[in-house]
Amino acid sequence: AQSVTQLGSHVSVSEGALVLLRCNYSSSVPPYLFWYVQYPNQGLQLLLKYTSAATLVKGINGFEAEFKKSETSFHLTKPSAHMSDAAEYFCAVSDSDSWGKLQFGAGTQVVVTP
Amino acid sequence: EAQVTQNPRYLITVTGKKLTVTCSQNMNHEYMSWYRQDPGLGLRQIYYSMNVEVTDKGDVPEGYKVSRKEKRNFPLILESPSPNQTSLYFCATRLGGASSTGELFFGEGSRLTVL
Numbered sequence: 001a002q003s004v005t006q007l008g009s010h011v012s013v014s015e016g017a018l019v020l021l022r023c024n025y026s027s028s029v030p031p032y033l034f035w036y037v038q039y040p041n042q043g044l045q046l047l048l049k050y051t052s053a054a055t056l057v058k059g060i061n062g063f064e065a066e067f068k069k070s071e072t073s074f075h076l077t078k079p080s081a082h083m084s085d086a087a088e089y090f091c092a093v094s095d096s097d098s099w100g101k102l103q104f105g106a107g108t109q110v111v112v113t114p
Numbered sequence: 115e116a117q118v119t120q121n122p123r124y125l126i127t128v129t130g131k132k133l134t135v136t137c138s139q140n141m142n143h144e145y146m147s148w149y150r151q152d153p154g155l156g157l158r159q160i161y162y163s164m165n166v167e168v169t170d171k172g173d174v175p176e177g178y179k180v181s182r183k184e185k186r187n188f189p190l191i192l193e194s195p196s197p198n199q200t201s202l203y204f205c206a207t208r209l210g211g212a213s214s215t216g217e218l219f220f221g222e223g224s225r226l227t228v229l
Contacts, residue, residue, distance in 0.1 A: 032216050034217070036218075041222075042222055043220030043221050043223055045220070051216065094216050102159075102218060104158075105156050107156050
């Protein structure tokens with residue numbers, strides 16, 4: 001069974017600084033990995049996904065993530081934080097054998113300070 | 115416009131009073147699912163449906179029922195709500211089978227408070 005661990009439930013970054021959100025996964029088969037973002041009072045929307053193509057994945061709003069099999073990680077980064085990046089971010093994993101089960105991490109709340 | 119619509123968005127109710135949260139999608143997706151979101155726990159799957167008349171339990175199904183009589187609708191039923199079901203609920207959909215990329219499309223959420 002797959003699982004996801006997000007390190008840090010809250011992250012505070014200054015506007016213009018690097019955003020780094022950590023995600024480690026465990027999966028018994030090659031995984032599919034996702035990052036979702038949740039803005040206040042909204043549902044989740046997809047930022048980016050890894051499905052066994054390129055290991056560096058580019059998403060919306062300037063975010064990207066790198067799949068590192070040796071480290072079982074899929075960390076999310078953005079070079080320069082914007083105030084509009086304040087939101088909660090969720091990492092999720094699905095087994096490649098079955099789409100039925102998407103396992104989410106506990107989430108990381110990002111606060112951006114001026 | 116592609117949409118997943120949940121109703122109600124907000125509800126305060128009392129213990130034991132049956133309620134239904136509706137979910138409707140206009141994307142012709144085979145797969146539909148319900149999640150609950152609680153602080154520090156992320157999203158946990160309650161039930162999911164791979165297609166009409168096919169439903170299965172997720173990680174936290176106790177106290178919930180679902181039905182899938184039509185492709186577009188997937189209501190979540192709380193027969194006898196209890197305070198521990200106070201939560202934020204999300205309906206999510208995606209394409210099924212080989213057509214799927216795994217991406218889930220979410221509704222805007224239904225915040226339920228059980229007193």
